[in-house]
Amino acid sequence: MTDDDDLTPGAAAEGDEPEASLFEAPPMDEQERMVEAILFASAEPVSVRELLSRMPHGSEPVEALRLLKQRYQGRGVTLQRVGEAWAMRTAPDLGYLMQKETVETRKLSRAAIETLVIIAYHQPVTRAEIEEIRGVSVSRGTVDQLLEMEWIRFGRRKMTPGRPVTFVVTESFLDHFGLENARDLPGLKDLRAAGLLENRPPPGMTSLGGSNDEEDDSADQSELFGD
Amino acid sequence: MTDDDDLTPGAAAEGDEPEASLFEAPPMDEQERMVEAILFASAEPVSVRELLSRMPHGSEPVEALRLLKQRYQGRGVTLQRVGEAWAMRTAPDLGYLMQKETVETRKLSRAAIETLVIIAYHQPVTRAEIEEIRGVSVSRGTVDQLLEMEWIRFGRRKMTPGRPVTFVVTESFLDHFGLENARDLPGLKDLRAAGLLENRPPPGMTSLGGSNDEEDDSADQSELFGD
Amino acid sequence: MSENQTEPNVASLSVADRLAAEALIVDVDGFEGPLDLLLTLSRTQKVDLRKVSVLQLARQYLAFVEKASALRLELAADYLVMAAWLAFLKSRLLLPPDPTEAGPSGEEMAAHLAYQLERLQAMRDAAARLMARDRLGRDFFARGIPEGVERVRRVRYTATLLDLMQGYARIRTRDEFRPFVMDRDAVYTMEEALGRMRGLLGFAGQWTDISSWLPDGWDDDPAKWRSATASTFAASLELVKEGHAELRQTDNFAPIELRKTDRKSGKAND
Numbered sequence: 001m002t003d004d005d006d007l008t009p010g011a012a013a014e015g016d017e018p019e020a021s022l023f024e025a026p027p028m029d030e031q032e033r034m035v036e037a038i039l040f041a042s043a044e045p046v047s048v049r050e051l052l053s054r055m056p057h058g059s060e061p062v063e064a065l066r067l068l069k070q071r072y073q074g075r076g077v078t079l080q081r082v083g084e085a086w087a088m089r090t091a092p093d094l095g096y097l098m099q100k101e102t103v104e105t106r107k108l109s110r111a112a113i114e115t116l117v118i119i120a121y122h123q124p125v126t127r128a129e130i131e132e133i134r135g136v137s138v139s140r141g142t143v144d145q146l147l148e149m150e151w152i153r154f155g156r157r158k159m160t161p162g163r164p165v166t167f168v169v170t171e172s173f174l175d176h177f178g179l180e181n182a183r184d185l186p187g188l189k190d191l192r193a194a195g196l197l198e199n200r201p202p203p204g205m206t207s208l209g210g211s212n213d214e215e216d217d218s219a220d221q222s223e224l225f226g227d
Numbered sequence: 228m229t230d231d232d233d234l235t236p237g238a239a240a241e242g243d244e245p246e247a248s249l250f251e252a253p254p255m256d257e258q259e260r261m262v263e264a265i266l267f268a269s270a271e272p273v274s275v276r277e278l279l280s281r282m283p284h285g286s287e288p289v290e291a292l293r294l295l296k297q298r299y300q301g302r303g304v305t306l307q308r309v310g311e312a313w314a315m316r317t318a319p320d321l322g323y324l325m326q327k328e329t330v331e332t333r334k335l336s337r338a339a340i341e342t343l344v345i346i347a348y349h350q351p352v353t354r355a356e357i358e359e360i361r362g363v364s365v366s367r368g369t370v371d372q373l374l375e376m377e378w379i380r381f382g383r384r385k386m387t388p389g390r391p392v393t394f395v396v397t398e399s400f401l402d403h404f405g406l407e408n409a410r411d412l413p414g415l416k417d418l419r420a421a422g423l424l425e426n427r428p429p430p431g432m433t434s435l436g437g438s439n440d441e442e443d444d445s446a447d448q449s450e451l452f453g454d
Numbered sequence: 455m456s457e458n459q460t461e462p463n464v465a466s467l468s469v470a471d472r473l474a475a476e477a478l479i480v481d482v483d484g485f486e487g488p489l490d491l492l493l494t495l496s497r498t499q500k501v502d503l504r505k506v507s508v509l510q511l512a513r514q515y516l517a518f519v520e521k522a523s524a525l526r527l528e529l530a531a532d533y534l535v536m537a538a539w540l541a542f543l544k545s546r547l548l549l550p551p552d553p554t555e556a557g558p559s560g561e562e563m564a565a566h567l568a569y570q571l572e573r574l575q576a577m578r579d580a581a582a583r584l585m586a587r588d589r590l591g592r593d594f595f596a597r598g599i600p601e602g603v604e605r606v607r608r609v610r611y612t613a614t615l616l617d618l619m620q621g622y623a624r625i626r627t628r629d630e631f632r633p634f635v636m637d638r639d640a641v642y643t644m645e646e647a648l649g650r651m652r653g654l655l656g657f658a659g660q661w662t663d664i665s666s667w668l669p670d671g672w673d674d675d676p677a678k679w680r681s682a683t684a685s686t687f688a689a690s691l692e693l694v695k696e697g698h699a700e701l702r703q704t705d706n707f708a709p710i711e712l713r714k715t716d717r718k719s720g721k722a723n724d
Contacts, residue, residue, distance in 0.1 A: 034324055036303030037317040040267075041328045041595035054324050076263030090264040090601060097265050097281050099604045108613040113621040116613070121622060133625060149611060177615045191623050268601035281603075317595040319588035328598060330591040338486060344581040360573060362489025363532065403590045413583040423576045429566050430558035 025058030028067065035064040045085030112142050116151060120173070120182055124155035124166030143167070151176065252285030255294065262291040272312030272402055308407040310398040319405065333376070339369045343378060347400070347412055348424055351382035351393030356426055370394070378403065488536035491515065493571050503572040508564035509547050512540040543567070642672055642682040647689035655698060661711040664690055664701075 025031070034055050039046055051061035065086060069079040072088075080089045090098065108116070115138055118130050130138050146152045151173040155166035169182055179185065252258070261282050266273055278288035292313055296306040299315075307316045317325065335343070342365055345357050357365050373379045378400040382393035396409060406412065418424050485491045495514045496506045519537040522529050546560030588594055650669060664686055665673075672682035690712050693699040703710045 033301075033303035033318065034321060037321040037595070038303075038324055040304045040315070041317050041325050041598045043328070043598040054327070074260075076260035076265075077267045087599065088267065090268050091260065094261060094264040097261055098268055098601055099606045100281060102605055102607050104607055104609050106609050106611050108611045108617065110621065112611070113613055113617050114625055117618045117622040118625065120618065145611070177618065179615075185622075186619060191619055191626075267597060268603075270596040270600035315597060316590070319594045322588070322593035322595075325595050328591075328595050332589070332591060340581050340585060341486070341577060344577050344584055347584070348577065348580060360570075360577060361486060362492075362570065362574065363487025404584060404587050405590065405594060406587075412580070413587070414580055418576055418580065421576070423573045427566070427569060430562035 025060070026056055028060070028063060031055065031059050031061070031064040032067050032071070034059070035061055035068055039068075039079070039086060039088050042087075045082040045087035047085040050085075109142070111139065112145055115142050116146055116169075116173075119146075119152050119167045120169045120185055123168040123182060124158070125168075126158055126164040126166050128164060130167075252287070253283055255287070255290060258282065258286050258288070258291040259294050259298070261286070262288055262295055266295075266306070266313060266315045269314070272307075272309040272314035272398060274312040276311075278313075307405065309402045310408055312398060314402060316405070335372070336369070338366065339372055342369050343373055343396075343400075346373075346379050346394045347396045347409065348415060348418060349426075350395040350409065351385070352395075353385055353391040353393050355391060357394075359426075488515075488533050489570060489574055491518065491533070492536075492567075493574055496571055503575055504568065506568055506571065508567050509544060511567075512544045512547075515540050516544070640675070640677045640681060642669065642678065642685045644685045644688045644692070647682070647685035648692060651686070651689050651693060652698075655693065655714050658699070658712065658714045659716075661702065661713045663709040664712050665709065667712070 026034070035051060038051060038054060048061050048065070051065075052059065055061060065079065072079050076091055076094055077088050078091050080087055114134055115130055118133050119125055122129065122133065127138055127143070143152075150170055152167045153170050155168035157163040158166055173179075174181060253261070262278060265278060265281060275288055275292070278292075279286065282288060292306070299306045303318055303321055304315050305318055307314050338361075341361055342357055345360050346352055349356065349360070354365055354370070370379075377397055379394050380397050382395035384390040385393055400406075401408060415424075485494070492511060492515055495518070496503065496511055498514070499506055499510065516537055519529060519533060522533075543560060543563050547564060551559060590596065646669075651667060654667065665683065667686050667690075668679070668682045672678045687710065690699065690701055690710070693712075694701055697715060699712055699714050701710055701712050
């Protein structure tokens with residue numbers, strides 16, 4: 001749009017003979033159509049010289065380009081100069097239409113599920129505690145992913161040295177899994193009854209640790225979701 | 228140009244929700260720019276559904292298409308309807324300027340051309356019906372070639388014994404021959420009026436369920452070519 | 455039956471017909487089947503296909519087949535089937551209708567053949583018109599520099615409650631099945647007990663219940679209490695063995711008491 005000066009008749013003179021042709025050149029609006037069609041269909045930008053060679057004798061592509069450029073001013077497509085040549089391009093402000101967003105549903109990774117489930121059962125829980133339970137360190141990416149999905153959020157800081165932040169699950173986590181509150185999550189016994197914990201624990205271990213744990217859980221949870 | 232009636236809002240309703248949008252749709256001239264940009268950018272026809280999915284919520288691509296078609300009337304590039312989709316194509320009268328862009332289409336054998344035409348005019352049509360019309364068996368290669376060119380595709384199976392597959396022509400067939408839809412095939416109406424598109428069984432065969440066939444056909448055809 | 459009838463017919467072919475037939479024989483491979491051949495033959499009649507004389511056409515076709523066999527050309531089975539059918543049709547057309555005979559009349563059969571020819575010709579005309587249309591890439595053109603639609607892929611992660619449960623189960627089971635190690639925090643070793651008692655023994659001039667020798671914080675948790683008690687008792691026995699202390703128990707299940715040995719004396723009890 002700023003380079004209209006390139007379309008002055010002077011610029012045209014370089015390539016062609018200024019002859020009084022034997023054949024009458026087509027009317028200018030017809031020439032404009034021709035330039036339009038050629039630029040549209042060409043696989044690469046087209047130079048004025050090339051336009052001249054393809055259009056009927058006596059044509060004035062530079063003038064046709066000028067008119068065409070005017071015509072496309074403010075349209076969804078614009079006439080643009082590309083080096084020595086010309087091309088049609090979609091208007092830059094409509095670039096976003098050339099994108100198509102596709103949503104792909106993917107299963108949450110095992111690390112993310114484990115981290116999430118620890119937060120759900122042990123909330124509020126610090127990163128160190130999650131790592132202790134999982135037995136491996138929790139990657140920043142995993143926590144960020146869960147935060148971004150808005151399934152977990154930061155809880156209050158723990159009153160222990162360093163005042164570490166804690167994580168808790170969100171309403172939208174409960175929504176997604178159809179839970180009224182985190183206490184509705186099935187306990188260890190339910191899991192075993194459902195066959196999810198197939199292997200029998202070593203005798204004497206569960207009754208002690210398991211029940212304690214579960215008590216702990218509900219204590220923690222009532223702190224958060226307490227009623 | 229004769230099918231502006233296809234661009235009534237009624238035609239649009241099929242694909243999209245009857246929205247009371249939360250967001251205000253862009254002004255119509257802006258929507259026209261959008262459709263222009265999207266169609267310009269694509270070498271393939273773009274369906275109304277696709278336009279809808281790429282334009283802002285509440286847009287009315289069908290109305291925008293109508294306006295755009297008017298705007299490009301008589302230009303070097305025109306808006307062409309191809310089945311359920313729309314494409315920008317250079318005006319056919321300017322084809323002579325485009326020798327450089329001409330693509331050499333593979334020469335089709337006479338058998339392939341006849342098979343194609345029979346499919347176009349009789350669709351949906353079974354292989355047996357094609358053979359009946361041509362009086363000779365259809366070679367696999369012929370059908371494969373047409374399928375590969377994406378000018379024909381499989382239609383649904385016919386509700387006759389053996390449930391044979393049928394063939395129909397594709398959108399890219401319409402695009403190639405500049406047809407708005409299969410109803411625009413040259414001479415289709417006359418051929419139908421002359422009874423030449425009937426699947427008339429040989430005499431003596433009528434009692435064998437031939438009449439059923441005919442009913443099916445006419446149902447299929449009116450569905451496809453219905454007017 | 456066709457033999458007798460075709461003979462004179464061959465003779466009756468016009469010169470033009472015969473030339474045509476011979477021309478046809480040369481490119482017999484060029485025909486797209488018997489119907490195509492019949493259509494070509496019908497053109498020599500130079501009439502509207504609806505008015506074509508099927509009888510004459512049948513004669514021409516049979517003559518053609520005859521000629522081909524005379525020239526020892528291999529004709530495809532299709533052509534021979536058609537020849538047989540046309541011979542049958544011809545006989546139907548020539549002989550007066552036999553009311554006892556079932557099936558379609560010669561006229562019906564002829565009408566159908568004429569229809570087939572007309573339909574094939576119609577398709578060929580349509581093909582010519584279609585192929586003569588303006589065509590994409592020849593007469594009109596698509597965008598030369600298409601701007602591809604950029605696919606922006608957004609990933610949405612999901613999990614089911616079952617996934618959660620399985621994850622939780624996995625963590626819990628992993629805990630239960632880690633390699634067995636003694637839980638050291640609940641164990642008070644004999645070495646610890648000995649060290650503690652040696653330090654305190656100097657103050658134990660009186661008989662004291664060994665349960666009072668337990669370290670602080672080891673008597674509230676049953677597991678720890680058990681461990682501490684056992685170790686303290688074992689350490690006591692060790693001290694007695696070394697001669698630094700003596701033990702006594704007044705009755706079964708009575709408290710076990712300990713004091714340091716100042717003078718040489720035996721153990722209080724068993």
